[in-house]
Amino acid sequence: MRFQDQVAIVTGGADGIGKEIARKMLAEGATVIITDINKAACEETVRGFQAEGFNVHSFPADVSQKNEVIEVVEKTKEQFGKIDVLVNNAGVVRDARITEMEEEDWDLVIDICLKGSFLFAKYTAEHMIAQEYGRIVNIASRAYLGNPGQANYSSAKSGVLGLTKALAKELGKYRITVNAVAPGLIETNALRNHPKYEKIKELQKRDSPIKRVGSTEDVANAVLFFASDASSYITGDILHVTGGRFG
Numbered sequence: 001m002r003f004q005d006q007v008a009i010v011t012g013g014a015d016g017i018g019k020e021i022a023r024k025m026l027a028e029g030a031t032v033i034i035t036d037i038n039k040a041a042c043e044e045t046v047r048g049f050q051a052e053g054f055n056v057h058s059f060p061a062d063v064s065q066k067n068e069v070i071e072v073v074e075k076t077k078e079q080f081g082k083i084d085v086l087v088n089n090a091g092v093v094r095d096a097r098i099t100e101m102e103e104e105d106w107d108l109v110i111d112i113c114l115k116g117s118f119l120f121a122k123y124t125a126e127h128m129i130a131q132e133y134g135r136i137v138n139i140a141s142r143a144y145l146g147n148p149g150q151a152n153y154s155s156a157k158s159g160v161l162g163l164t165k166a167l168a169k170e171l172g173k174y175r176i177t178v179n180a181v182a183p184g185l186i187e188t189n190a191l192r193n194h195p196k197y198e199k200i201k202e203l204q205k206r207d208s209p210i211k212r213v214g215s216t217e218d219v220a221n222a223v224l225f226f227a228s229d230a231s232s233y234i235t236g237d238i239l240h241v242t243g244g245r246f247g
């Protein structure tokens with residue numbers, strides 16, 4: 001029960017990796033605020049966890065909208081008294097070759113993956129500084145190394161790593177650590193519904209030393225390490241959850 005009496009915010013927690021992170025933190029005693037742009041999914045996920053007896057709350061919001069982020073952070077502080085852990089997980093892709101990529105595809109991915117992480121870090125850091133404790137875990141991606149067709153996403157995730165390293169240096173003196181997890185290919189509903197699911201799985205098996213697609217649990221285990229006291233002397237770091245694939 002590493003998170004007993006702790007309060008955590010997980011963005012994009014209605015589905016996929018974020019939902020698994022929330023599940024594992026709840027199982028280890030945390031109070032979890034799940035925030036997501038998809039209000040219906042957010043509420044359904046929270047109802048499911050509440051039925052299991054967990055202390056979990058749904059505060060829907062778009063991470064790229066400053067006022068919505070402030071509202072989630074302030075409501076969390078008012079209702080639960082503190083914020084120990086922030087997991088910046090919300091993210092989207094809008095893939096296209098550079099000549100086909102619309103400005104809107106660029107802006108949307110940067111706004112959600114990068115600006116959203118900045119906004120949540122900025123407004124939770126105020127409270128973490130005051131309480132002299134905090135854990136910020138940013139979900140990057142192996143795509144920061146550069147993926148064809150993902151100029152927007154690769155740039156956003158590289159930016160997330162820059163944000164991680166800058167904040168680690170700023171906030172360390174307040175006992176706040178800031179780290180990133182960079183997943184490779186992870187099996188989520190979106191991947192399972194992909195028309196080329198079987199082909200993608202085969203390629204992953206061929207190209208990665210650990211010959212399988214990653215699970216949401218693989219990622220959540222790494223996030224919980226950074227969110228816990230076991231990592232209190234580690235900051236500004238990146239943990240790759242890629243099955244050993246770095247190219």
Ligand SMILES: NC(=O)c1ccc[n+]([C@@H]2O[C@H](COP(=O)([O-])OP(=O)(O)OC[C@H]3O[C@@H](n4cnc5c(N)ncnc54)[C@H](O)[C@@H]3O)[C@@H](O)[C@H]2O)c1
Binds near residue numbers: 016041063064183
């Ligand atoms: N699945 C993978 O293979 C993989 C690999 C590397 C990195 N990642 C990263 O992991 C994170 C989670 O991805 P996932 O695969 O679980 O995706 P997912 O689509 O299953 O879940 C993402 C969640 O974020 C929410 N969301 C989208 N835009 C939002 C916004 N503006 N504000 C708030 N919530 C928003 C969605 O509604 C959804 O519930 C993302 O940051 C993604 O880039 C995923």
